[in-house]
Amino acid sequence: MTSITSEDLERAEAADGRSTRWEAHREQRRAELSRAARKAVHRRGPDLSMDEMAAAMGTSKSIVYRYFTDKSGLQAAVGQDVLDEIADALEEASRAEGPAQQRMRAMVEVYVSTLTHSPNVYRFVTAQPNGATMSTFLDTVARAVSAPLAELLGEADPEGHLSRLWADGMVGFVRGAGESWLDLEPSQRLGATEMVDLLAGWLWRGASATSRIRSTGEKS
Incomplete structure (x- = not known):
């Protein structure tokens, strides 16, 4: 049996160190490219080809493919970053001080603000072919929304x-209404604040009705 010398261990440790540094570099580069893609979509729109995307990112298509394999991979990476930010903001709003109604409105405002700040990025993210990232995001949002509802229903x-x-229904409702609103010509849309107030009002009355029905047996 061949013994392992101290030199062998040093070489193995050096190789492991290089591997770790390479992985760290790769993750850093992926993050940089993802941010560049997000900026490109924000400026140029969600329907860029990979050639157009790479040019807007200031790199080549071959470099993008080296880190993301294909457009779907890049889309998923951008989507993960954006949806994580939204989910964190919604979670913060759901746990904030104040009455449940105020927190629900704050969560609606987070979502509507996302649509108005960068509709191109929103459309790019929500058009992911496999939908896995979006599905996880919606589940995370529903859990956040359920917190003030649980307080209300008691x-x-x-x-x-x-x-x-009710949280699952709310998420679907706000998303559907928000995207329909986004698809309108700007001149035909309600203002963002009015849209937030309208959605929050609808949701609050529905949640209040749920509590009333359960406690009194009222049917309408």
């Missing part, structure tokens, strides 16, 4: 099932 929903059910 004893009417002791196990939290209704608050999560």
Whole structure:
């Protein structure tokens, strides 16, 4: 049996160190390219070809493919960054001080602000072919939204099932209404603040009705 010398261990450690540094460099470069892609989409629109995307990012298509394989991979990376930011902001709003109604409105405002700040990036992210990142995001958002709802429903929903059910519905409703609003010509849209107030009002009245029905048996 061949013994392992101290020189062998040093060479192995050096190789491991190089591998670790390479992985760190690769992740840093991926993050830089993802940010560049996001800026390109923000400026130029969500339908850029990979040639146009690479040019707007200040690099070549071969470099982009080296780090992301294809456009779907780049789209997923940008999507993860953007959706993580939104999810964090929604989670912060859901846990903020103040009444449940105020926190619900703050969460709607986070979403509407995302649409108005960069509709191109939003469309790019939500058009992901496999949908895995978006699905995870929607689940995360529903969990955040369920927090103030659970507080509102209280004893009417002791196990939290209704608050999560209503949260899932709210997420779908706000997303659908928000995207329909975004698709309108700017001259035909409600103002962003009015849109937030309208959506939050609809959601709050629905949540209040849920609590009332459970506690009193009222049907309408």
